[in-house]
Amino acid sequence: MAGPQRPLHEMRDYIRTFSLDTLPHGNQGYQRIVxxxxxxxxxxxxxxxxxxxxxxxxxxxxxxxxxxxxxxxxTLKRTAYELTPTISIVDNRTVMIMKKMEVAEVYAQLGNFRPLNGPMKKNWKFDDYMTTLEDTELNPNYTDLTVPVLVYHSRHLHLDYEQEEIQTFLRECRLMTGFIPIVVITHKESQNTSEVRNQFIAMGAEQVIPVENYTTENRERIWGKDTDILIFLYNALQDVAFYMSYQRDLRRERLEKKKFLLKYMHDVEIEKKVQEALRMAEINRRQKR
Known part of the structure; x- marks a missing residue:
């Protein structure tokens, strides 16, 4: 779960020099890991x-x-930060996962149906999704290999209530990207970390990595903090290497992602209309009393 305990300089060098071009099947059309x-x-x-x-x-x-x-x-900007010439890291700054339309936005980002380094809008509606999905076909992104990373706060004590949603999210992320999300638990020093980690493993997460982040208040470099961050990045690249050990068909896989996203959005819209119809029926029933 935590990855190999290699010396820090070896992990750092591996990450810095990692190239899709040197994999057994080459880059297969991918140019960047996101x-x-x-x-x-x-x-x-x-x-x-x-x-x-x-x-x-x-x-x-x-x-x-x-x-x-x-x-x-x-409106916010979804900014990509370059870690190496091959690897970028991105925060989905517009959403909080688990609400269904927000999950749809996450899937759109994971499927490369949202541009990097461009303005993003909150509170998308069904018609917004349809329009933007059509627009992406004018310049489709086939070259980014996206690895999902679920960041969770160890002090958040509502994991039990989110279990069904998170399990679904982990499963559907694999359908959307080919990867089960790596789970990064922040605030490692919390007494809840071990319990939260075990819960994620029980829900099907394969890699759960607690970290203690550097901040403006806690900026002193510490061996343990460095190690956990490097293990996270190293393990992400091991996932990529395994994924790329099979022949990929980028255009077919993008089409499958689009089909999945369209079905997900359609189901959410239908559920929303059913709930609204039930709500109106209840209002009418009460008015007739």
Missing amino acids: LQLVGHIGFGKSAVINSCKCVLDDREFIMYAEATNAQGAV
């Missing part, structure tokens, strides 16, 4: 990005990504 962070606002996604930059660059802490306020602007 580590897509997903999770509730305030769970430490931006801190994970900053920590990865700090550790991989092997330099003092710098804040590259700033946390998003839960009351933030309607």
